[in-house]
Amino acid sequence: MAHPRFTGGRFLGTGIGLRVPHYDHILAEKPAVGWFEIISENYMVRGGRPLAVLDAILDQYEVVQHGVGLYPGGSGGLDMDHLRRLKELIKRTKTPWISDHLCWGSVDGRMSHDLLPLPYTFEAARKTAENLRIAQDFLEIPLAMENVSSYAEFNDDEMTEWQFLAEVTEAADVGILLDVNNIYVSSVNHGFDPLEYVDFIPPDRVAQIHIAGHSRYQRFIIDTHDHPVIDPVWRLYARAIERCGPTATLLEWDSSIPSFEEVWSEAKKSEDWRRWLVEQKGVGHVEA
Amino acid sequence: MSRLEQLQREFFKALLLPLRGSSRKSTELTPSDEGHAPEFFRIADEIIKPGPELSAAERLELYHRQYWFRILDSLAEDFPVLRRMAGDERFWELIEAYLLERPSQSFTLRHLGEAFADHIEAAPCLDDSRRRWFGGIARIEYAFMKCFECAQSALPEAVDLGDSEIELQEHVQLLRLSYPVDLCWGWQDFTPAEGIEPEIIHIAVWREPSGRSRQERLEAGEVRLLSRLRDGIRLDVLFDELPEPTPSEDDITRWFAKWQGYRWLGVCGKEGAQELDRGIGWEGMDRMSSQAVSMTD
Structure with missing residues (x-):
């Protein structure tokens, strides 16, 4: 279990x-969504419909913030203006934690709008950790880092992705x-064993899990979030x-989005796995 | 410069290189070097490790394409009238040239077009008339985006009109344009523009209570008063010091009624709430997402 x-x-x-x-x-x-x-x-805007929709959702549901910037x-x-806007939004949503990606994406204030891969070096780990400490101190809320899907590795790499995380x-x-899903995508693109990745992760730090679908091409996979979750990813989920x-x-x-019912029923399959875990392995507890 | 900074600068430099010949339409990567600068291959070989299936350049190319697909498509979405008037070929040339010259400087893709009008007005590929027509259209279309996300101050009650400083709502954008470009919203293509002479027009773009954006022409005298309202002013002061040429009392009454009816006025320093109209669709709401861009045909 994640440390509180x-x-x-x-617990969500x-x-x-x-x-x-x-x-x-x-x-x-x-609908009854957790x-x-x-x-x-x-939603990092000064007004208008984005905030009006968000407020209507917040009246009914718990919301967790996930960032891409x-x-x-x-x-x-870090961009301190970005952190200030983020903090304003946190006040509004009362999110229990916030997440973003273990990546980089800009140079000299010019933005890629992508989640670019980091070299897995000790220097990059030190700099990223320094930035994260500043962010978490400033935002005054637990921060969780997501492993990204990646399509490239660097000549400079000194460790594996899971060691770096x-x-x-x-x-x-x-x-x-x-x-x-990102672990699976990267494992195919880079040729590593995804179970080795999952088995290395410190379990008490895992605040949240993402599942998703992706697009497979002849020689690589792109993390497009436009399909149901495939069985190998469910098996990684079970192990996680x-x-x-x-x-x-x-x-x-996020793309080619089907009906609400279809998305929600795909998400609820994760409950079957959690139930299976309790019944077969005696891990955790049954959710209400 | 640290090794990390050096690597990120090199990677970013490769992203900003133009899309190569067929890469915009191809789903599968080829080892061809068609269209790429030698610089791209140098960076790939220097920093990227080849993978089990892809070469270093092919791996870098995946990021390169995603960068370009995402920003081109996002920018194109914000300028539909300009696209119709310029025609597809010229439109894509314009946005690629703009994004090459000025990469995104904001955390959100919504702001990608913030300097597009300036770029168009200096574009060497356009004649002077088209520079001004297309620049004007871009100004209006970007104003739609701006008013979409602006703050809203409280609407004035009767008592506020006498006692409080009144301001023009932040979402009301005032534009001065050198051609009657608002006409383009009613045209299928640019042909009707031939022969239309330059003419200074004033346009207001604003957000309706429903959340939908609108535009309307303004009278010159009206603009002078609205500009003074921009920073907040007591109405007695506003009407005591009228700008030259002095508008008539009838004009002022008519304008004021319109501004109130359109909800353009707000009380300084008093936050208002945006109503939520679910009947007008949700265009423009979810611009950022965490998924990659697929290699679509």
Whole structure:
């Protein structure tokens, strides 16, 4: 189980990403969803409809913020304006923790709008951990780092990705958002054993798990979040919760988004795995 | 410079290189060096490790394409009228040239077009008339985006009109343009523009209570008063010191009624709430997401 300091003491079950095609259904039908994850940057605005929708959702649901623009691996440090906007939003959502990606994405204030891979070096680990400590201190909320899907490795690499993730989160004392789909995607693209990755992760830091689908091409996989979760990713999920215990689990579906019911029923499959874990392995507890 | 900084600068430099010949349309990577600068291959070989299936350059190319696909498509989405008027080929040339010259400087893709109008007005590939027409269209279309996410101050009650400083709502954008570019919203292509002479027009772009954006022409005298309202002013002061040429009392009454009806006025320093109209769709809401961009045909 994640240490409560990484989850703000909250245990959340199954959630899905809050996405535009589902707004009408959610606002009208108020379906029984455990929680929603929002992309922070979509709501870091001064007013207008994004905040009006968010407020309507917050009236009914617990929301967890997930960011795409912190870029903690940036050699130039953090963007303090970004952190200030993030903190404003945190006040509004009362999110129990926030997550972002273990990546970088900008140089001299010019943005890639992508989650770019870091070299797995001790220098990068030190710089990223330093940035994360600053961010967590400033935001005054538990911070969890997500492993990204990657399509490239560097000549400079001095360790594996899972060693790097553990090194950074330990040095910064932040939580982990373990994306088992990303592990699978990177394992195919780079040719490593995804179980070795999952088995290395410090379980008490895993605040949340992401599951998702992806697109397979002839020679590589792209993490497109536009398909159901495939069986090998469910098996990684099972291994992850076997090690980490029942963990807040969120399905990401960002493109070619089907009906709310379809997305929610895919997300709820994670509950079957958690139930199986309790019945077969006696790990964790049955959720209400 | 640290090794990490050096590596990130090199990687970023490769991302910013233009898309190569067929890469915008191809789903599968080829080992071809078609269109790429030698610089791209130098960076790839220097920093990227070849993978089990892809070469170093092919791996870097995945990021390169994702960068370009994401920003091109996002920017194109924000300028539909400009696209219709310029035609597809010229439009894509314009946005690629703009993004090459000025990479994104904001955390959100919504701001990608913030300097697009300036770029168009200096674009050497356009004649002077098109520079001004297309630049004007871009200004209006970017104003739509700006008003989408602005703060809203409280609407004034009767008592506020006498006692409080009144301001123009932040989401009301005032534009001065050198051609009647608002006409383009009713055109299928740019043909009707031939022969139309330059003419200074003033446009307001604002967010309706529903959240939908609108534009409307303004009278010159009206603009002078609205500009003074921008920073907040007591109405007695505003009307005691009228700008030259002095508008008539009838004009002022008519304008003021319109501004109130359109909810353009707010009380300084008093936060208002945005109403949530679910009947107008959700365009433009979810611009950022955490997924990669797929290699679509």
